[in-house]
Amino acid sequence: MGISRRAVLAGAAAASAAASGMPAAALTGPSWDSIVVGAGVFGAWTAEQLRRAGQKVLLVDAWGPAHARASSGGESRMTRSDYGADDIYTRMAHASLGQWQALSARAGLPILNPCGVLFLFQNDEAYARDSIAVHRRLGLPLAQLDRAGLQARWPQIDIADIAFGLHETGFGALMARRAVQTLVEDFVRGGGEYRTAAIRPPGDGARLDTLTTMAGETLSARQFVFAAGPWLPKLLPGLLGPRIFPTRQEVFFFRTPAGNDSFGAARLPGWADWNGGDIVYGFPDLESRGFKIAQDAHGPAMDPDTGDRIVSAQGLEFARRYMARRFPAMADAPLSEARVCQYENSANGDFLIDRHPQWANCVMVGGGSGHGFKHGPEVGRMAAALLSDAAARPEPRFSLAAKGVVQARAVH
Structure with missing residues (x-):
């Protein structure tokens, strides 16, 4: 730099x-x-x-x-305002968005990719109800789509077990x-x-x-x-x-089908699957780096200086199983890249x-x-x-x- x-x-x-x-x-x-x-x-x-x-x-x-x-390294981070009842973070995300847009506008390469964010829910979760209520109270946009609406817009996603989705425009991926x-x-x-x-x-x-x-x-x-x-x-x-609490986290990037742009940012948003509380999230193929999948659960304790940076076979198998279920066209996709990073959270x-x-x-x-x-x-x-x-x-x-x-x- x-x-x-x-x-x-x-x-x-x-x-x-x-x-x-x-x-x-x-x-x-x-x-x-x-x-x-x-x-x-x-x-x-x-x-x-x-x-x-x-x-x-x-x-x-x-x-x-x-x-x-x-923890700020790597390719991409999600920007979103869905936070359930935690409206303090909804307000902070919207207040920060303008600063990211301004930084991206003056950068040599894009920093904010406004591909949107899609939350998927299998059931009528309190998190989803609260997110809708907060956005209404604050006068912020948030679209709710039923199963038919999801299928029509994003046929790449197998939504057989999905009840509904929440879609945010303007947000998306930050190139970290x-x-x-x-x-x-x-x-x-x-x-x-x-x-x-x-x-x-x-x-x-x-x-x-x-x-x-x-x-x-x-x-x-x-x-x-x-x-x-x-x-x-x-x-x-x-x-x-x-x-x-620094914890060990694994992130995977998979190669998308050759000549197929259906998993690119123009046709697929960033996404987070509530997945029964075991949240999985990811991004479309941003700048040809690969289709990203990660599990949003705190891993084991991690020393940022001495911790092992090699991904586990179990983590890769989880990502492959999930990807084959939710994104069937990616079922046999080769692994392009994998990273071990760390969360750093309060209790x-x-x-x-x-x-x-x-x-x-x-x-x-x-x-x-x-x-x-x-x-x-x-x-x-x-x-x-x-x-x-x-x-x-x-x-x-x-x-x-x-x-x-x-x-x-x-x-x-």
Whole structure:
């Protein structure tokens, strides 16, 4: 990705100084208004919102924006406003959509593919009823289709056991890696600074004035944001170790039939199948990368540094079985690509956007994996507001006090 010449020169100078044995104090750079740790979707949008507010901001990441092991890495993420009774997320998704549209419009390649989103339900689920009620109350569009309507529009889908579907237009797929990298490029062009640097966990002092990199550089600022995704429990182990749960997730991409565009984004939306509560979701063949299938259930615990990144035979068999049942023309499709990533969630799936209980000048942002990517602009706005206004209070559901220590997922 494109990073400012200033940032590149700063990084080179620091590396040269470290190699020459210069003391850490010689590596100390200028003070910033805010330092944001973690260049995933939450950290990048928080840094950009702070920059837009006139702050001098440093964004740092250990490996780079939306790198291969990050929860914000990979090809695609869904943007949707169906959230059952959780209207806070419906409102956030709509508020964020305009920011994604604007970023996509100025990017070299599309970031938002407005292919739409289709939810499929086998029964009269409360989640569906609540989604309909929320959209009506907020005056937002949401189409309900019966079995005949689904069959007429999307004959690629076997809907023999489906009672009805909910279809959202305007939403669809966000190209995840490209989105974050484009946003960071915009941030740097606008005057923000980015560095690739690994940050040591801060100490237990009464104040937080500086961070130290693994290379020994001291970085000072008035304010700090920790938005390091699945690395949050390692950066703040005593506080977030018991409250943030990185889990292992598997994603599969299958080759579509040659010469057949019925599984492309022009003819098939992103989709999520309630599947009796065992939700499966996926995307059409976006940019010829393959037909995506994933299971939206929390996997086993995952260490983002040492966890195994090879998909399981069981996971692949599940994806194949499901695909053959719901998309019969894809029954024998060859596997094109498979990935192991991680969710990074709070106990119930709500976000964490709150001040550190000891350091009033520090905000923690996380708990977003599985459904958070789409909300990046609004999460960034909320986090920036907590830093910019001492009187601002966190949304109660996003507070640290609301975070449990036993996984009991409630947000889908």
